[in-house]
Amino acid sequence: MFSNAAKLRVEHHEIAALLMQLEVAVMQAEPMPEQQLVVLRNDLARVLTAHLAFEDEVVYPELLRHPDPSIASLAREFQSEMGGLANRFAQYSSHWTASRVENDWAGFCRATKAMIAGFNERVAREDRELYALLDRLRREAA
Template sequence: MLRADRLILEHLELAAIAADLVRHAEARPIEAAAIATTRWSLSRHLLAHLATEDRLLYPMLRRSPDAATAALAARFAAELGGLADAFKDYIRHWTPERMARDPDGFERDTRALSAQLDERIRREEAELYRHIPDTHPAAKVDVAARRA
């Protein structure tokens, strides 16, 4: 059974990896090897998390007898590709050579990607996860508090 607390733990891990990536993006000079390792970790965890939501969470919630829950799940599922595509574009665009030539641009885009991920996490936990059957309201965790 899919549980909100498991998804929230995945969010905690994603937020921590994204914060590490931002720290690497702030460093001068850019350390491409450290960034590559962190991006690989973020990619692995993010794509696995998104796949879980796509294969398990959204179909389960779309079958809800509550029309509002089903519609919410459909809306979130439709938005799923946006985050995955943004991340893939970021990876393709920011090669080690490009990072070295434009460290400020890399930092800016890394911060933007991290903010997009944080917002997605916040919205999922605030709006979506409470509809998972057997989810206790206390299972929600504030993303901003985690990143502080």
């Protein structure tokens, strides 16, 4: 399981690239074509959903069973925080329908920038703390 850090990092790069495209879009004075925005948002939702599911189904359960209580504690902390971020993303996605985006581009841009900042911070923290831990555990198991 601990060898999955490389897979998770690749997914982080994909998420970061999609977030960057979305960030460029919301820096514009006018909305991008609706279909383009729908595809971008759907791609982001698809990648995030798969990534979060893998963490929830594989990474966290394994770490929660680890005999070192500090590792299990860190896993609980990350799992709890990610649940909140995932819920906020789901609310963001359901709130910002195509018609709302069209009618309130400035509001969508503000909300999107805040969502992007939250995910960028989380991705950086996972890379720095959680995936470094997975790397260490993989080396120790070898």
